[in-house]
Amino acid sequence: EAEVAQSPRYKITEKSQAVAFWCDPISGHATLYWYRQILGQGPELLVQFQDESVVDDSQLPKDRFSAERLKGVDSTLKIQPAELGDSAMYLCASSSGTSGGPDTDTQYFGPGTRLTVL
């Protein structure tokens, strides 16, 4: 069964350092999402891509966060500089994005990257 891949699984960094997370969606999935999940809460969308274009980044803190999906396949989320409040699970999800209906629009999540900022 195809899965969304993420790396690293765990990252510990000091505040003011730069960190980067990588996501490889399910093959053929055009839509890619990055969510952030703070401990005890549900995931919240940071950025959504359709192919290589950003569809929604309204909740992305653009002063320190950036995301790219240059070839419309894998994606990188970067934080620079990291702050203590960035400690969270960063989740990547993908869907086929063909708008063929809800059966093709289901989002599948990767295992996440747990970030700890010291």
Add this chain to the structure above:
Amino acid sequence: DAKTTQPPSMDCAEGRAANLPCNHSTISGNEYVYWYRQIHSQGPQYIIHGLKNNETNEMASLIITEDRKSSTLILPHATLRDTAVYYCIVRVFGNEKLTFGTGTRLTIIP
């Protein structure tokens, strides 16, 4: 804000059916009901979705009331591996983001 209301926690005996309720009284006619679960320290896992008819797959059954204002996710024979946080989400299909609430923490008791 999430458009659903779920109990914060539930317990269920192993081998019994787990019935997880969800209220979505403001659901629109074109919004689907989705269920995901999240086992500790893992990413959310898709379970099932439906519009107005009851749905069943290899993981669970989804029962939606006729007025669509509430639904129940049924795990027919709960196992210890079903211990997780279960999220009920309403959304229009078409690449719309998922808006998660705080979900129901289901604990399966041996």
